[in-house]
Amino acid sequence: MPQTPSNLENRDFLAMAKEALSIEAQAVSALGDRLGEAFEQAVQAILHCSGRVILIGVGKSGLIAKKIAATFASTGTPSFFVHATEASHGDLGMITQDDVVIALSNSGNTEELVAVLPAIARRGAKIVAMTGKLDSALARQADLVLDCGVAKEACPLNLAPTASTTAALALGDALAVVVLKARGFSEEDFALSHPGGSLGRKLLTHVSDVMRKGDRVPVVPPSASLSQAILEITKKGLGMTAIAGPDGKLQGVFTDGDLRRLIEQGLDLRGLLVSEVMNAAPKTISPDKLAVEAVRLMEVCHISQVVVTDEHHTIVGALNFHDLFEAKVV
Structure with missing residues (x-):
């Protein structure tokens, strides 16, 4: 020693x-x-x-x-x-x-x-x-x-x-x-060699990689009652539901935040249709966008969820901030 x-x-x-x-x-x-x-x-x-x-x-x-x-x-x-x-x-x-x-x-x-x-x-x-x-x-x-x-x-x-x-x-x-x-x-070239790193995830992960698809996407028709929309929000656990017609095109969005605001206004929610209280001009994102762009959209617009639509405005998925956090792009 x-x-x-x-x-x-x-x-x-x-x-x-x-x-x-x-x-x-x-x-x-x-x-x-x-x-x-x-x-x-x-x-x-x-x-x-x-x-x-x-x-x-x-x-x-x-x-x-x-x-x-x-x-x-x-x-x-x-x-x-x-x-x-x-x-x-x-x-x-x-x-x-x-x-x-x-x-x-x-x-x-x-x-x-x-x-x-x-x-x-x-x-x-x-x-x-x-x-x-x-x-x-x-x-x-x-x-x-x-x-x-x-x-x-x-x-x-x-x-x-x-x-x-x-x-x-x-x-x-x-x-x-x-x-x-x-x-x-470039940074993109570096990311291809480092898919497991934080930069790789940010530059290689697209919205389509992390969005919820199929039955996991909350959707109700415009004829649905507000009660039915609330049940869909609760069932799918995304904090919102999309409203779409038979063609699958997005007509609006109703969120749990919208519900709280209606309650604060003291409105009688019984008998209301979701189409009467939905946001008819919601923010959307394309599935081919980078997941970090969804993060920026949510931060800038102060929203926690977003519907994913294609070029025809048809619903193809949805995600919230928690999905992005789990994918480690936040």
Whole structure:
């Protein structure tokens, strides 16, 4: 077990943390001054890649490579990670001549990685090196070399990969960001890769995906009594009922809010037809609209339910704010 220094309580932890952050920030900032033609050529290689962008590395560089691969994959560039050790035991079969291979090693002399470079080159894949040593074996065997070297590690012993891994990660992010901008990658494209996330739900979920259909939609004819309309509201639990003729076209809406207002007016509700007290110009929404548009409609118009109609004003569904909340688009 590591020994705890007796004067540990006297150490200035905040000062040490700030120093580490400063070292890492300087390492990332220095990358900008070293960007050049090789970076531009790497971007072009990725943009014109007909295969996949494959990240390869071992150890801490391998962990950074995994994250970079994930970033590429989530922003429109097919990408995955290959462990250099596993590559020499069969995983080289994942790499083809159509791929771009980005190899990460701070020293550039990582034995497991260097050992598979000739085999990758023989397959015809383009090799992009991300290394801190421009005179290393990795740099010599690569087609393109991106310098992500650092002056020193944030580790006080200058041993544990800290600033160097941060710099490599930042450089990988820069590559991915430039590529996604060059591709014209949009929020909608991002959502397609993230259907389970909040953005994906907002950009991919349509009204038709969350609306109530068929017998779950409360509907009564215009000849229905107010009592019958109230029973339909209660039975379907949507807080309102639509009023439609035999052709299924929407004629109006009656809500539980409308009922409360009638009671407040002291009207005799017996004998009233729902068509006499309905809202004849209700707000509606199309089934092909995004669900978030239904949210905005309800918020702007201060309503809790909306009828879904097609281009012929025929009722095809209905939903309320709770339906949208359950679909997690609110």
